[in-house]
Amino acid sequence: MSLKGKVALVTGSSRGIGKVIALKLAEEGAKLVINYPVADEAESAQQVVEEIEDLGAEAIALQADVTAMEEVKGMVKEVKQEFDTIDILVNNAGITRDTLLLRMKEEDWDAVLDVNLKGAFNVTKAISRIMMKQRSGRIINISSVVGLMGNAGQSNYAASKAGLIGFTKSVAKELAPRGVTANAIAPGFIETAMTDQLSDKVVEQMLSVIPANSFGQPEDVADTALFLASEGAKYITGEVIRVDGGMTM
Amino acid sequence: MDTLEKIQEIVVTELGVDADEVTPEASFIDDLGADSLDIVEVVMAFEEEFDIEIPDEDAEDIGTVQDAVDYIENAL
Numbered sequence: 001m002s003l004k005g006k007v008a009l010v011t012g013s014s015r016g017i018g019k020v021i022a023l024k025l026a027e028e029g030a031k032l033v034i035n036y037p038v039a040d041e042a043e044s045a046q047q048v049v050e051e052i053e054d055l056g057a058e059a060i061a062l063q064a065d066v067t068a069m070e071e072v073k074g075m076v077k078e079v080k081q082e083f084d085t086i087d088i089l090v091n092n093a094g095i096t097r098d099t100l101l102l103r104m105k106e107e108d109w110d111a112v113l114d115v116n117l118k119g120a121f122n123v124t125k126a127i128s129r130i131m132m133k134q135r136s137g138r139i140i141n142i143s144s145v146v147g148l149m150g151n152a153g154q155s156n157y158a159a160s161k162a163g164l165i166g167f168t169k170s171v172a173k174e175l176a177p178r179g180v181t182a183n184a185i186a187p188g189f190i191e192t193a194m195t196d197q198l199s200d201k202v203v204e205q206m207l208s209v210i211p212a213n214s215f216g217q218p219e220d221v222a223d224t225a226l227f228l229a230s231e232g233a234k235y236i237t238g239e240v241i242r243v244d245g246g247m248t249m
Numbered sequence: 250m251d252t253l254e255k256i257q258e259i260v261v262t263e264l265g266v267d268a269d270e271v272t273p274e275a276s277f278i279d280d281l282g283a284d285s286l287d288i289v290e291v292v293m294a295f296e297e298e299f300d301i302e303i304p305d306e307d308a309e310d311i312g313t314v315q316d317a318v319d320y321i322e323n324a325l
Contacts, residue, residue, distance in 0.1 A: 132290065177286060 002230050004029035007083040011035045011066050011123055012093030014045035016192055017142065017218045021090055022059075024222035025229060026052040030088065032059040033079050037093065039063065058083075066093050066119030069126075076126045085134060086127045088229045091120035091164070092142045098153045109156045116160035117167070124171060128180070137180035138229045141168045142221070143240065145188045145248045161186075165240055172238030181237035183228050188244025191215040212245030252325075253318050259294045260314065263287065273315040295321060 003025055013022040014036035026032050032052055036045040045061035052059035060082055064075035079086055094116045097108035120141055131137025146154055147161025165184050172182040189195060189206055195215060198206075207213055220243050227233055228241070242248060250258075257271040266281050277283040283291065292308045295301070295317065301324045303311075311317050 129290070129293070132286065174286070177284065 002028050003088070003226075006030045006087040006229075007033070007079070007085055008088035008090065008229065009033040009035060009079060009086050009123070009127070010090040010092055011119065012037065013090075014041040014048055014061070017187070017190065017221050018090070018092040019048050020218035021092060021222045021225045022048060023051060023055070024219070024226050025088065025090075026055050026057040026059065028226060028230075029057060030229075031057065031083050033075075033083070033086075034059055034061040035066070035075065035093070036061065036063055037065050066123055067114045069122050072122045072126050076123075076130075080130070086130050087134075087136065088138045088140070089123060089127050089131075090140045090142065090225055090229075091123060093119050094142065094160075096154065096157050098157065100153055101155050104156060112156040113160050113163070116157070117163045120164055120167060124167075124182075128171070128175065131180045132175065132178040135179045137175070137178075138233070139168075139171060139175075139180065139182040140225050140228050141165075141182070141184045142225075143168070143184040143186045145186045145242055145244050148186055148240070148242070149248050168240070169238045176237055179234075181228070181234065183233075183236060183238065184240045185221060185224050185228070186240055186242045186244070186248075187216060187221045188242065188247045189215045190221060190243075191217055210245045210247045211249075214245065216243055216245055252322050253314070255298060256295070256314060256317050256321070259298060260291060263291045263294050271314055273313070273318065275314050276312055277314075278312070299325060301325065 008025045008030040010018050010022045012018040013034045022032050022034055034045045034048045049059040049061050062075045062078055064071040097112050141164045143164045144161040146158045147165055150158050168182050168184040224241055224243050260271045261268050264281050264283055264287055275281055292303050296303055299321050311320055
């Protein structure tokens with residue numbers, strides 16, 4: 001129970017990797033805020049809350065669109081009312097709008113940058129003062145190996161994830177004197193609902209470039225987030241940890 | 250409570266210094282040991298308390314407690 005008494009906010013945690021991260025932090029005793037973007041997700045967010053309660057931990061679900069500063073501020077206020085503080089922030093909310101540059105619409109670019117990058121800015125800004133004041137905090141940004149190496153058809157996504165890395169390092173420098181760390185995780189191919197839809201041929205091609213010869217699991221990302229959130233990671237900041245089975249070393 | 254007293258109270262809370270150190274002549278950086286992040290926090294606390302906006306370029310000119318009093322009284 002290494003995170004007993006800590007309060008963690010994971011954006012976009014009603015499903016996918018965010019959900020697995022939230023459950024992992026809760027297993028270690030953290031109180032969780034399950035953030036979700038739209039009313040459609042309310043039910044799945046509530047299910048995550050129930051799963052966490054079954055683990056014997058506390059959790060609340062809060063709807064807030066991370067691209068809207070006012071909604072983010074409202075969410076942070078509610079968290080303060082409910083749990084007094086925020087110790088751990090995981091900026092996980094992310095979307096894709098994949099297409100080749102030639103076919104990419106301005107809306108595709110804006111939507112991805114808004115959620116993946118500006119969303120992280122909004123939430124980090126809103127909680128940074130709380131962490132600075134308490135002289136401790138952990139900010140964990142979920143980037144991607146695509147932000148490090150690029151990927152055809154994902155220029156918007158790659159730009160947002162590379163942007164997150166620059167953002168992480170700048171925040172790390174600004175907040176380090178206050179005991180607040182900021183790190184990024186760059187997952188490679190992680191088995192999710194998204195990768196389940198790929199054809200055998202594409203899967204085979206992908207595996208051929210991964211030395212570990214398998215896709216990662218959401219738990220691999222969650223374990224890394226748990227480590228970065230832990231007391232043991234207090235001297236690590238501005239770091240980007242790849243969780244990719246050796247794909248991009 | 251006048252502006253100076255309010256400012257002194259905020260500075261004591263934000264910087265964790267003793268009240269008698271927060272004289273009008275005291276420099277935030279040289280006398281009160283504030284670093285750049287502390288200054289931002291103090292300025293944000295002023296903004297909240299007095300419901301004003303202090304742009305970065307103005308904040309740079311606030312060196313002492315008296316500077317803050319003058320700026321805020323002027324802005325109110």
